[in-house]
Structure formats: structure tokens, C-alpha cells
């Protein structure tokens with residue numbers, strides 16, 4: 001974690017309220033959570049950092065100490081070991097992915113979350129876009145009303161566990177009687193048994209369906225960000241709530257532009273006379289044609305920043321700059337007329353060059369002599 005500012009890590013100001021810190025953390029946790037970024041060590045690292053930051057800034061005592069001393073390591077790594085508060089937030093988001101700890105003993109189960117990867121273009125990311133997507137998710141079977149039993153029949157109470165879902169084994173050991181509770185194997189821990197299975201869902205209580213919905217991507221979204229749609233995930237079982245849908249946005253690479261935060265970078269070729277004398281130029285940006293000036297004496301590699309033509313910042317009305325990287329276009333072929341003009345130019349410029357060359361020559365002969373001696 002080192003010298004990283006914890007407030008900066010969470011993208012909040014130093015005077016942010018507890019709820020602002022919490023919602024900033026939740027937003028980032030959703031974006032960088034390993035479940036939505038599989039095999040992405042960078043995201044994992046980031047996720048750890050923001051979790052560490054949140055474990056300190058969400059604890060009034062630790063926060064006060066951090067604000068006062070600016071350090072988090074005055075008590076070694078103890079600060080990061082206590083992640084209780086962070087765990088709670090994980091469970092809030094992703095706990096249902098694991099099915100919940102009491103799922104086996106209860107007939108009600110929270111539905112699991114669904115991830116959908118949405119690819120958009122850079123242009124779409126710059127302006128925002130609404131996409132109609134089709135997501136495969138499980139829903140309660142309509143034909144059996146989610147019971148899993150064929151019409152006219154009902155799930156029966158499991159006789160092995162008497163509907164409890166758990167069975168208790170009593171063992172006699174040298175140390176006395178030991179009883180252990182395990183999920184009932186006859187009913188799989190649900191407490192009911194379906195004799196006549198629903199033919200539609202084959203007793204699974206749920207079927208897969210294609211769920212269509214419109215997702216609205218805000219302008220300026222970063223690649224890897226997740227849009228959260230509560231309740232649009234897989235159906236729960238019994239009275240269990242459905243899971244959530246996370247639409248993870250990926251922005252396709254663009255051949256003309258490279259993005260860096262709210263900056264857009266592009267190459268721009270100019271000719272030699274324009275570089276020397278300066279010129280009016282125009283560039284086709286993401287939002288249309290941009291007129292700008294090339295200053296006289298522009299060298300290759302010069303960056304021209306054009307404010308307001310880069311990427312928007314999410315939830316802000318401002319846009320970053322467009323940065324044009326200037327390069328000089330050297331033609332391989334020239335017309336007879338151009339050649340004549342360039343010859344003339346070469347002659348005028350080499351007049352000055354002769355003076356410079358005199359100094360070069362002396363240096364050269366010194367080195368030539370030096371290397372000759374060595375041979």
C-alpha cells in the first residue's frame with residue numbers, strides 16, 4: 001500500500017462523509033471484484049488496495065489515526081488483518097454467489113448473480129449508449145409454480161428427515177455420545193420429496209429463459225466497469241430473492257484513438273513546410289471536425305492539446321483533452337516541381353551548413369587520427 005493516499009485510492013475527498021466513503025468503496029469493489037475480473041492480477045491488486053483502504057477509513061478510530069499521522073503501519077499489519085467491516089460489504093454484494101451459509105437447511109435460497117460481458121466501441125463509450133441485451137438466467141418454473149412437482153401433485157414431506165432437511169446421527173464413542181447433524185441425503189437437505197416431477201423443469205423448480213433488457217451505458221465509462229441491475233439475476237428458490245445482474249463493459253480497441261482516463265490520444269501527420277512555417281489544420285475527432293493551429297517551428301513528437309475533445313468524465317459534464325502527437329510526413333516521391341523547390345531550399349540551407357561543417361570536420365579528423373593510431 002505504501003505511500004498511496006487512502007482517500008485518493010477510493011476517489012473521495014478528505015472531508016468525505018462515512019456514507020460517501022462507503023458508496024465509493026462499493027462502486028470500486030464491484031468494479032474490481034475478482035468474481036467479475038477473473039484471471040486479472042491487476043484488478044485483484046487494486047481490489048486488495050481499495051479493501052485495505054476501506055477497512056481503515058470505515059473504522060472511526062483507524063480513520064482518526066490515519067488522518068492524524070497519515071500512516072497506516074504504526075501497528076504493523078494489524079490494521080489490515082481486521083477485515084470484518086469489509087466482509088460485511090462483500091456479503092452484501094456477492095455473498096449470494098456462494099449460496100449462503102444456511103442454504104442447505106432452508107427451502108428458501110437467494111438466487112445467484114449473473115455476469116454479462118458487453119462490448120462497446122470507443123465512440124459509444126464517449127457518448128453513452130443504450131443497448132438491448134439478452135441474458136440467460138434461471139426463473140421460477142411457471143408450470144409448477146416453482147414447486148418442481150407435476151400439476152395436481154405436491155412435494156411431499158421427506159420421511160427420512162420429517163421435513164427438517166437435516167438428520168442427526170448419534171454415535172457412541174469411548175468419550176460418550178456424540179451427535180452430529182448433516183443434511184438429509186434422501187431429499188438433498190430441502191425437507192421435501194417430489195414423487196411426480198414437473199415435466200417442464202424436471203423437478204428443478206427453475207427453467208432457463210432469455211431475459212431481454214435495455215442497459216444504459218453512461219458516457220465516459222471505463223473498460224471493466226460493471227453496471228449493476230438488482231434483481232435481474234437468477235431466480236431465488238422459495239421465498240429467496242433473485243440475484244443481481246452485473247453488466248461488465250469492455251471497450252473495443254480503436255485504430256485511431258488511444259484512451260488514457262479522460263484523455264484521447266491520436267497521431268497527426270503534417271508536412272515539412274507546415275512544421276516550419278506553421279499552418280491552420282483540421283482533425284476529425286470523435287465529436288466532429290476540429291480546427292486548430294500548428295505553430296511555426298513544430299518539431300516531430302510535439303503534443304498539441306485540444307481541451308474538451310477527449311473522453312467525458314462519468315457523472316460530470318466536462319470532457320478531457322484530445323492530445324495530438326505530431327509527426328512529420330516525409331514523402332518518398334515528389335513531383336518535378338517539388339523537387340526543384342526542394343533543391344533550391346537545400347542549396348539555401350546548405351550555405352549555412354558549411355560553417356557548421358567546418359567544426360564537425362576538425363572533430364572528425366581528430367577522431368580519425370585517434371582510431372588510426374590505435375590500429
Ligand SMILES: [Zn+2]
Pocket residue numbers: 158159160161162163164165166184185186187188189190191192
Ligand atoms: Zn429429507
Ligand SMILES: [Zn+2]
Pocket residue numbers: 141142143144145146147148149198199200201202203205206
Ligand atoms: Zn416445473
